[in-house]
Amino acid sequence: MPDRDEIERALRSHDADYVEVRLDDTATNRIVYRGRELEEIGRIRSFGGNVRALLRGGWGFVSFNEPAELRKRVEEAISAAHHVGRETSMLAEVPPVVDSVRLKVKKDPRAIPLATKKEMLDRYNERMLSVEGVTSTNIMYSDSHKQVVFASSEGSYIEQERIDVVSRLSATAGKNGDMQQANMSLGALNDFAYIEALDETARHLGERAVELLSAPYVKAGTYPVVLDPILAGVFCHEAFGHLSESDFVYENERMKEIMVLGRQFGQPHLNIVDGAAVPGLRGSFRYDDEGVPAQETDLIREGILVGRLHSRETAGKMGERVTGNARAIDYRFPPIVRMTNTYIEPGNMSFEELIADIDEGVYARNWFGGTTSMEMFTFSAGEAYMIRNGKVAELLRPVKLTGNLFTTLMNIDALGNDMDFNQGGGCGKGGQMPLPVSNGSPHIRIQDVVVGER
């Protein structure tokens, strides 16, 4: 990797408004099982860099695996920016930062022999497969150690590193051509210990996949719905979080009208926050990929839209403060506005109180996935039950929830007094996936949600 001297020399004397260099060296261990067979075990070294240049409002971006001739790359990026730039560059001002953020690892996966990791996963696999009726399984494990150097023409020079540990378990049960799956996805920042004690969870997944074979589909329709913290976190991310990303807003006059600060989005009990400065979660970091310090940003406070997520460019163009949300998945991509740790703050109701008034409703737990078109969103529950006469009743096959952001947030009429974070997901946007994020919430109740089968 080029040293600091070489990087800083490459960034000197040019006619661009702004230039940055990012170098990324990531080492990943990956283990995959399908059924009894271990399918894949391997080490992946991803090493590369990029240069991004801004000139008269236009961006040039060059990425590469060969880091030699950095100065030439800088010139290429500037030349591309020349081709684009026709306006004025507007980056929000930030003080240059020189810092080196070293790892604070709790239990380091790099210190654990491959044999030990494999024994652990063998055990989980056996737990799932030993449940009668389970026909197959999938396991994906990975740990990634990432070291990033960021330097800008404004004088920033930041070194950061992190370790992401991810583990996904899935059990499939089949009968007469009918297949049902139960999944779980866990992730942790800088700590292997999170995924060490999943034996019970694995067995439970196997049992649930089998149970689903005899579970009914939900009768499609509109129901009051209670979401567990994991699924409510996904809902918060999909239904609202993406809309708060300013790159959807900053050059769109109509969108600015919709997302005007001060607009009421929810009832006064609703508070939504995003922030990488919350320590120890998948979406946590010290500096974003533009060298802006991590913060906590209030998005909705007492039901009112009070903030949004920014890169330096969106903040500059909208005349708002930076929030430290410019992130790139790796060196092949420029940073774009992304969420970090996004969560709904807890309220004061117990779970029993949340469901007590529901005659016929759906209790949806865990996630399969979610997506949004801004206005409309959809997300899938990994596990769902009917609620009848104020009690959790029969298990349902997986359900899909969909809605319109503007009515659904307003329809959140009760918040639980608990709180949990979903750290197993990866967010996708602009071809950059999976970006480590977390989302959190208490149990929440939403009225009038469209629930579909499958």
Place this chain on the structure above:
Amino acid sequence: MTDAEPILAAARRLGAQHAEVFAVETNETPVRFEANRLKEINSRQTSGAALRVIVDGRIGFASSTKPGDIDELVTAAVETAPFGPEAHLDFPRDGRAIDVDIYDPDVEALPVDDMIQAGQSLIDAVRAVEPELLCDAYVRRGDSTVTIANSKGGNFTYRGTGYSAWVNGTLIRGTDMLFVGDGDASCRAQLDLAAIEASVVSQLEHSRRTAEARTAEMPVIFTPLGVASALIGPLAIAFSGRMVHQGQSPLAGCLGKEMYDVRLSLWDDATLPYRPGSRPFDDEGVASRRNALIDKGIVRSFLYDLQTAGLAKAESTGSAERSLAAQPSISTTSLVIDDGEMQFEEMVRSVKEGLVVEELMGAGQGNVMGGDFSGNVLLGYKIEGGEITGRVKDTIVASNVHEALKRLVAIGSESRWVGGSVRTPALFFESLAVSAK
């Protein structure tokens, strides 16, 4: 790094009985438009190599994009082998690779200014119809060189080019958001921009008014875009030999059986000239071919890579695909559904009450493995009395692809390429579950 011989030699020195190098070099230039204007020009150069070794009958794997990283690459691959899966494969010695046209020198010579012009003309054309539309566009050109070399003496290499363009438009009125878009891709420096424009304009025309859907079972027509967005994923995964071997595919045990409407035929074809999914051989060096998946409703074959074929006592179908980050997996190349005989207009005319689906959002969630699909209609229209009456919203369409494809009213007579790798006509389903608010 892409010189395979020193890597194979080092692997042998460290105790590998067999080894295989997969090396790839790509150059890509995407030009991106945002909010109707040119925003960014990118240039991506990627190179790297992946190494599979077989040591005492087990497979080890490592990959690296770090230049000159041979020792670390080989050491890592050999170290993982004792924990790896048992090898059930033989690396191919020679390829009787067929000629597939996937290289066009005009793509490499394409000036960035021409790409900028292509993007701007797409945006201008659709905004001429709807001036309030806010458009993003991408125009990309690229080339890649793939090399596979193994210790059996097999050495395969090819070079391909790619050119693609896509335009997406958003129209916001109050809090109502309409999303339209389409694109085209080819290995040649020629794209059908006029067809993209016509498609987006027709989406805009059909969405001028809104209509109310209701919760019921009703006829649903998936346009080619709709088929690609919602049905192809859950259908194709069932033909993966790996899923079949593990008993995870609902089609396991169905080879030779009539599982679908007799008019339905589906092919996976890596030999079509100038298609982005085409190649002379797959990412393990096995020659490409045209695989019949469904032949007149009958399940004809499943797709295999070398390792899965070895496990399942089948033959590789040339379906191995890989990136540098993982070992080969089974993938489709270009999927083609044969034309039927009903025109789209005729389908619409025959429906009293139903839906047209152009895009389902979130269709890839849920029990995809079992063939379920379900999603919110991101772009779709209501049919009333044989006419499209407007765009629907807040509406979920849900079914199981294997069930639904038994009950087709008709297959469209006008197929088209969607996203470069799927060619399909419209599919007209007798009755699907629709739920609306």
